[in-house]
Amino acid sequence: MIFSQLRQTSRCLIKSVKTPQGRSFRASFAYRDRRIGRYAVPALKRSITQMFVSRPAVHPWVGVPLASRPFLLPLSAGPGIRSRFSLKTSAREGPEDEKPRKGRKAGNPKGPAKGNSSLSALNDEQQAAASDPCHAIYVKAGPGTGKTQMLAARVQYLLEKKRSVLVFTFTKRAALEIKERINSKSVVAATFHSICLGILTSKDYNIEDLGTGHSKNFKLFDEDDAKDALKMALWSRLQGQASLETINKLTDTLMEAFKVVKNLRPTTYKIDMAQVFQEALDGNKISLNTISDKHVPLLDAAFLAELFGLYQRELLLNNALDLADLLGLTVALLQEVPYVRRFYNNKYSDILVDEFQDTNPPQFALASLLKGDAGNIFVVGDADQMIYSWRGTDSTVMGQNFQSRWPDCSIRTLSENYRSPQVTLDASRAVLYHERAVPPDYQPLRASAHKPGGVFYVAIKTPKEEAHTTVSIIQKTLSAGMCFSDVAVLYRTKRQASRDLQECLKDAGIPFIILGSDSLWENKEVRLHL
Numbered sequence: 001m002i003f004s005q006l007r008q009t010s011r012c013l014i015k016s017v018k019t020p021q022g023r024s025f026r027a028s029f030a031y032r033d034r035r036i037g038r039y040a041v042p043a044l045k046r047s048i049t050q051m052f053v054s055r056p057a058v059h060p061w062v063g064v065p066l067a068s069r070p071f072l073l074p075l076s077a078g079p080g081i082r083s084r085f086s087l088k089t090s091a092r093e094g095p096e097d098e099k100p101r102k103g104r105k106a107g108n109p110k111g112p113a114k115g116n117s118s119l120s121a122l123n124d125e126q127q128a129a130a131s132d133p134c135h136a137i138y139v140k141a142g143p144g145t146g147k148t149q150m151l152a153a154r155v156q157y158l159l160e161k162k163r164s165v166l167v168f169t170f171t172k173r174a175a176l177e178i179k180e181r182i183n184s185k186s187v188v189a190a191t192f193h194s195i196c197l198g199i200l201t202s203k204d205y206n207i208e209d210l211g212t213g214h215s216k217n218f219k220l221f222d223e224d225d226a227k228d229a230l231k232m233a234l235w236s237r238l239q240g241q242a243s244l245e246t247i248n249k250l251t252d253t254l255m256e257a258f259k260v261v262k263n264l265r266p267t268t269y270k271i272d273m274a275q276v277f278q279e280a281l282d283g284n285k286i287s288l289n290t291i292s293d294k295h296v297p298l299l300d301a302a303f304l305a306e307l308f309g310l311y312q313r314e315l316l317l318n319n320a321l322d323l324a325d326l327l328g329l330t331v332a333l334l335q336e337v338p339y340v341r342r343f344y345n346n347k348y349s350d351i352l353v354d355e356f357q358d359t360n361p362p363q364f365a366l367a368s369l370l371k372g373d374a375g376n377i378f379v380v381g382d383a384d385q386m387i388y389s390w391r392g393t394d395s396t397v398m399g400q401n402f403q404s405r406w407p408d409c410s411i412r413t414l415s416e417n418y419r420s421p422q423v424t425l426d427a428s429r430a431v432l433y434h435e436r437a438v439p440p441d442y443q444p445l446r447a448s449a450h451k452p453g454g455v456f457y458v459a460i461k462t463p464k465e466e467a468h469t470t471v472s473i474i475q476k477t478l479s480a481g482m483c484f485s486d487v488a489v490l491y492r493t494k495r496q497a498s499r500d501l502q503e504c505l506k507d508a509g510i511p512f513i514i515l516g517s518d519s520l521w522e523n524k525e526v527r528l529h530l
């Protein structure tokens with residue numbers, strides 16, 4: 001291998017690489033932090049080198065067939081890191097039959113699908129869902145079944161029919177992905193919060209008509225601002241009774257409780273909050289154990305509702321909304337002010353919701369108010385992929401809500417998985433339904449094609465042993481001809497990836513990037529919503 005060109009700046013490294021076979025590759029890796037460069041550049045070199053190591057046909061350790069060509073995964077970024085790894089070849093790579101063929105459905109050897117162009121790349125289940133004419137469609141789709149692809153095709157299909165489309169996503173990245181796939185400016189795809197912000201600040205009407213006291217130039221309070229507002233409210237109520245330390249503790253506890261409670265109903269506007277708090281206490285949805293100060297009155301539903309009222313008043317005095325209010329106030333505006341609701345019902349004919357399993361009652365109410373009586377709603381979700389149960393989401397309830405809200409709805413299922421081998425799909429089902437009953441309408445996933453892969457279970461006693469075993473598995477994988485970037489180690493909590501594993505990896509000379517951070521609010525996925 002000859003590195004024919006090497007240009008390095010503090011931020012970027014560009015290489016042209018010539019292989020002995022005469023192919024030339026260009027690889028770039030951009031990084032913002034020099035420390036990352038120290039890890040990434042050697043990793044990059046090793047990865048490129050490994051590209052040209054010939055691979056065995058069968059993985060020597062796990063005994064499964066290997067893909068005939070190595071592939072590189074993007075070295076994705078951790079917080080504060082922006083990285084991009086791209087590999088372009090100037091020579092033809094690999095045999096023709098490994099390339100995707102235009103006009104042919106992958107996994108469908110029968111050839112191109114007939115009919116609408118936007119649907120031609122979809123399989124039969126995806127096509128049926130994407131072109132379903134029902135006004136309320138609920139698509140249940142497991143991981144890797146092409147939800148995003150199908151959703152994008154649905155949007156394209158609707159745009160071809162000159163419909164006006166609004167897509168709710170959970171992350172900015174997902175919104176961007178849909179827009180990129182559609183490549184059309186006429187689709188609105190954004191997160192719930194960003195759509196709400198647009199609605200509340202629209203010049204087409206006045207949110208003062210709602211009568212909550214908020215005006216158009218309201219401020220958005222982040223977590224810290226909201227805590228300060230709550231502290232002020234508590235201080236004014238408990239001054240002279242509770243110590244500052246207790247007020248600080250109470251602030252943290254109540255902040256969490258208020259977030260949960262604000263997601264239990266579509267809106268907290270004009271609601272008997274004592275009843276909502278009672279429901280939350282009865283259902284153990286909020287925990288108030290940390291407060292044991294005899295000077296603080298009993299935190300019963302009535303007192304919690306009073307404190308909640310004081311917090312909301314404090315926000316209003318600042319003409320401010322917290323993040324949950326952004327949703328709740330939009331729902332209230334659409335519910336209470338008919339001309340605003342009509343405006344949006346006329347504006348959008350089709351409302352689409354990605355990751356429906358993670359919607360909470362305010363988000364569901366918002367989507368259904370925007371749909372109105374004459375519009376259409378199309379939601380895609382997978383109950384097994386729910387990640388927001390802590391903030392008031394219950395995927396089974398959301399599914400039931402959808403079906404009871406629109407009893408004539410169409411329910412579709414995508415069951416062909418394009419990502420994993422059958423053995424992985426079967427194992428994941430066994431884990432998911434180990435302790436809970438399989439739902440009656442459950443459709444097992446089937447792999448679209450025979451793929452190599454395996455699932456191995458190793459029982460380990462200590463974290464140290466776990467770290468050593470993990471490293472030896474990685475080493476065996478590498479000696480089988482795989483690249484560093486072929487390997488991912490998943491862990492449940494950051495603690496599990498701490499010392500032992502990191503030290504073992506360093507000792508073995510295995511470069512790694514840790515994604516995620518200690519604080520939930522520092523977490524990139526969480527920050528994407530904010």
Ligand SMILES: Nc1ncnc2c1ncn2[C@@H]1O[C@H](COP(=O)(O)OP(=O)(O)OP(=O)(O)O)[C@@H](O)[C@H]1O
Pocket residue numbers: 105106107121122123126141142143144145146147148149150418419
């Ligand atoms: N009909 C199809 N034919 C061939 N490949 C497909 C088809 N549908 C989806 N895929 C491929 O399957 C992979 C997964 O697709 P996609 O990301 O849309 O799935 P998803 O269900 O959104 O995934 P996730 O599990 O992340 O939610 C992608 O590589 C996509 O190109």
